[in-house]
Amino acid sequence: MDTTQRTDQQRSADRRRRELLEAADRVVLRDGPQASMNAIAAEAGITKPILYRHFGDKGGLYAALAKRHTDALLDSLRAALDAPAERRERVEATLDTYLAAIEARPQVYRFLMHPAEGSQPGDQGFDVGKHSAPLLRRMGEELAQVIEERVDLGPGGQQLARVWGHGIVGMMHAAGDWWLGERPCSRAELVRSLADLLWGRLAATGDRVGGPGF
């Protein structure tokens, strides 16, 4: 009855679970986010019900899979974010880390950005606003915390930090997504451009001469 007790069976079950996750990983890497449970089970050399015993439903498998990658990516980002360097350097390193990750494994990244989706069994709660990928939310909260810790924003700073955290993450995500599709420039250029944006260059630059209106 001791909860910390780990029997052989429990350990082997954990190992099995990890194997299944790795098989799922391979399928997602190959087929993208619409990988079916059947395909994943086949890749793991088993059949569907076992997957369901381990993960409950597709959302459960999704969550477990997403957690692995999200944790890994967040670790990298934290490292870049907490480096002992100037703020601009840290920001650029963080952007570059994220972009390098999505560039290296676009299928995984694509998978992570999609929530549970349809799932026909009865109307699930369906809270509005829940549709953004958990990865984005977690990154936003993480960044918010770092900002709040390290930047002196005065009163109301906590809320400001959270807005900024989610905003910056969204900027990074959307720009990265677009860049991945069109590849209009090098990664370094993209990083520079985004950092410039965050550094207020939009506000600092003058109007174009001869523009419309006056």
Place this chain on the structure above:
Amino acid sequence: MDTTQRTDQQRSADRRRRELLEAADRVVLRDGPQASMNAIAAEAGITKPILYRHFGDKGGLYAALAKRHTDALLDSLRAALDAPAERRERVEATLDTYLAAIEARPQVYRFLMHPAEGSQPGDQGFDVGKHSAPLLRRMGEELAQVIEERVDLGPGGQQLARVWGHGIVGMMHAAGDWWLGERPCSRAELVRSLADLLWGRLAATGDRVGGPGF
């Protein structure tokens, strides 16, 4: 054979098409993005095959529906963006317009942000980077164009404007999505915070005293 010729039948087909779109709109507004073709057909008082005759497949209906809303939203945004006012005022008006729209009709907004998704019939092209909602892409391009027209960014400005367009749109989207879910502050505060971010307040604010490291 004249392509510009419009027979009575063609006009009535167009009207029918518009009626179907409005029915679909109603269902999406009620059921969210997982609205089934059956439900839409029932709402329109007809049956599935007619929908398929008009729109090809679910993606076609999705695209037609999305286009209507996207066009409408983009018109509002253009109005805010092109107003004869200071840049900061225009930016705040644009942010507020977007946020007001998603606040007013969250279901529609949620629908717009989701691409075709799975669609099991054979692997469609499946280009990486195609997964971001068309609305986001279009808003990004639109904003990029406005930035390029009105801000003097020097050489390489076109590319910079595009990066910024997509980045700013992503910031707006992610922050809006998070805000819609948690409602941590008023819309006006959110607008102010985001505009502050774009105005470089992150770079201008000093480090926190007594922070970690040194």
Place this chain on the structure above:
DNA sequence: GACTGGGTGTTACCGCAAGTAACATGCACG
């Protein structure tokens, strides 16, 4: 050695949604 319990595995099925024949009907035009 027989009995029992839990984890692993299977086949076969349900429900549901997308998409598709194949058939029926109303209506213009020669």
Place this chain on the structure above:
DNA sequence: CGTGCATGTTACTTGCGGTAACACCCAGTC
């Protein structure tokens, strides 16, 4: 009248998420 054509239907196929029922293996135990 018949020929074309758009509009509408019912009834089906396919594929996926998810589940029920049954079979096996291997511990521990009397």
